[in-house]
Amino acid sequence: MPKAGLNTERVVVAGAELADEAGIAGVSLAALAARLGVKPPTLYKHVASLQDLRYRIAILAMTEVGDQLRDALQGRSGSDALAAAFTAMRHYIVAHPGRYAATTGARFAGPDDPLFIASNRVVNSIRAVLAGYGIPGDRLDHTVRALRCSVHGFALLQVSDGFQWGNDQDESFDWMIRLTDLGLRSISGRPGPAGRQD
């Protein structure tokens, strides 16, 4: 037996790929072991449990989301940044539905939890988007949450019954961005250019 050369990272990455193909519920140690050409108990040398595996996939996903967001927001601000952020999130979710699903339902243990840290990076990116809208500081957190709700909900609906949204998903998503943008402008007292409504 030629020592297949696994380590925790390779196992987690393979698990993430499996999640994207089979859904997060389809991630089992048995399936993952088969994919890696290894017997199930072997995985316990790299991962503490199935739960631990899913948790690590969640960290991976959240970190990747943070990277994508940071890249997408380079040199943008205001409505531009908002659209870029939403679009980046959406692309990630569509490309990696299983990974993203792993993040929903994952909980962090403490303030030094890597998942918490990765999650904070994402939140900070969204905060940066909002900087251009002049949201009062004491409402920033609420607003960040509202945006997360939108994207999160979109992701979940996309995965669960997105198939029946037909071909106009892009249109729906663009519309959601418009709606959000106008809400943000309006709430900060700057309704934005009128007459741009089509």
Add this chain to the structure above:
Amino acid sequence: MPKAGLNTERVVVAGAELADEAGIAGVSLAALAARLGVKPPTLYKHVASLQDLRYRIAILAMTEVGDQLRDALQGRSGSDALAAAFTAMRHYIVAHPGRYAATTGARFAGPDDPLFIASNRVVNSIRAVLAGYGIPGDRLDHTVRALRCSVHGFALLQVSDGFQWGNDQDESFDWMIRLTDLGLRSISGRPGPAGRQD
């Protein structure tokens, strides 16, 4: 053995209660059988499989959501209706997180699927809310989806890491409603009364 007097409905209701207590992932035939004072195979007399049970819980939940929405929207319109709808959804989600979670990820088979019908009722209620905002007809569907995304995302975040939102969840939710309301007013060309920003 005194014929415990089960039927499909009682099993599904008990399953829904279990879902609210233990999460949708905690709904197993073994656990449900124990709760009903019955052995697991018995449940197959009332339900085709575990998947079928969860599906039926989803139908129950979607129907209940539809009822709550319909009740909440009696005699309301515009911003009032929007706030009432969001609030009703939220109350349901908080009171019955497991049931609601069953609806996310459930898929319908065809146009005569009871889940599809129940789901349509909900969509129609949201459509009624939007009637007061003057959204152009060809954008109605997109807007309905955007609202669903918000509520859906809120529900999921609430369940998954709501605990760390602290005590200001109500505030966040109200803020989300405000943001949505302003977006809707703005997009339909009616920015609404200014100076109401606190």
Add this chain to the structure above:
DNA sequence: CATCCTGGCTATGAGCATTAGCCAAGGCGT
């Protein structure tokens, strides 16, 4: 060359969904 850590394995057990097949309770027709 001996030793030890690493990373694979087999064997095993517990819990789950699911199926097959049995059997009693009670309603219903005669």
Add this chain to the structure above:
DNA sequence: ACGCCTTGGCTAATGCTCATAGCCAGGATG
């Protein structure tokens, strides 16, 4: 009132899963 048959419970058994225990080879390290 009697017998039948449907209904709704059961036990037994299968096969899947995660998970643990303990063995064993290979390579690095002294």
